Amino acid sequence: MDTRSALKFLSINLKHNLLPHLIVALLIALLTPIIFTITSLDERLAAQPIEMLLSLTGTALLTPIFLPEQNENIRDIIRSKRTDYMNVCIMRIIYSVILLALIIGGFVMMMSFCESNVTFRHFAGGFASALFLGSMGFLVAGISRNAPVGYMVSLIYYIANFAMKDKLGNLFLFSMYAGSFKEKYWLLLASVIMLTAGVLSCKIKKS
Numbered sequence: 001m002d003t004r005s006a007l008k009f010l011s012i013n014l015k016h017n018l019l020p021h022l023i024v025a026l027l028i029a030l031l032t033p034i035i036f037t038i039t040s041l042d043e044r045l046a047a048q049p050i051e052m053l054l055s056l057t058g059t060a061l062l063t064p065i066f067l068p069e070q071n072e073n074i075r076d077i078i079r080s081k082r083t084d085y086m087n088v089c090i091m092r093i094i095y096s097v098i099l100l101a102l103i104i105g106g107f108v109m110m111m112s113f114c115e116s117n118v119t120f121r122h123f124a125g126g127f128a129s130a131l132f133l134g135s136m137g138f139l140v141a142g143i144s145r146n147a148p149v150g151y152m153v154s155l156i157y158y159i160a161n162f163a164m165k166d167k168l169g170n171l172f173l174f175s176m177y178a179g180s181f182k183e184k185y186w187l188l189l190a191s192v193i194m195l196t197a198g199v200l201s202c203k204i205k206k207s
Contacts, residue, residue, distance in 0.1 A: 013092060017068050018061075022099060025060040028053065029103050033110075041116040047176035050107065050126035055133055055173060057103050059154045061096045062134025065089060066202070067147045089202050093138075093195060100130055121181060128184040128191070129173040133158055135194035142198040 032038070036049035066089070108123045133154050141150025161173045170186035172178070 014095075017064075017092070018095070018099075021060050021064050025057040025099070025103055028057050028060060029107055032107065038111045038116055039114040041111070041118075043117045043119070043122075044177060044179060046111060046116045046118045046122055047125065047174075049111075050104070050122055051129050051174045051177055054104060054107055054126055055129040056158065058100055058130030058132070058134030059137050059151065059158070060134075061100050062093070062131075063137030063141055063150045063154060064147050065092045065096065065138055065198075066141050066145070066150075086199060086202055089199050093199070096134075097131065100134065101127055104130060122176070125176045125181060125184045128187040131191040132171070132173065132187040132194075135191040135198070139194040139198040139201075142201045 032049050032053045035053060038046075038049055041048075104126045105123055108118050108126065111118045111122075136157060137150035137154035139150075140153045141147045144150070158173065161168060165172050165174065165178065170183050171190060172183050173187070175181065175183035
């Protein structure tokens, strides 16, 4: 894909595919300080709003990557184009992950301005949890060819973390609030695996 084609692709996708989901992610970020206080928190309490609500931005941004192609007519049109569909998915993942990092980074900076004791670990940990939830939704949506199923599985796993933390082990989303960071490395690794599997699934289904 040359530069001109890439820019045209980004313009079309940002306008027709990403924008509604980006708005949802931003609304989640705006809702978080309404539900949780973000002022003058210590290091452990500062993790609560980031992990327990802001992490849903990953579901909002990454789960719908396959959504346009769930319309069979649109899918046939896209796959008839010169640009490989697998490259289309990869580009969508890249800009979605970048936007996810910007939203979480911006929120952590806002908490810092509100005199909460936040560090880079809060950004990295929040990003890991959000990326994991989004990657799970992305993979399930890709395999099932059904974005609502991807949303459902991601949200069920998110809810399970409130009651099953002892059973989720290294894949516990709220570990910083519980006083541990090591789980975040496992969440990042699992996210990479799920994103890779999701991308490969589009190539397999194309063939």
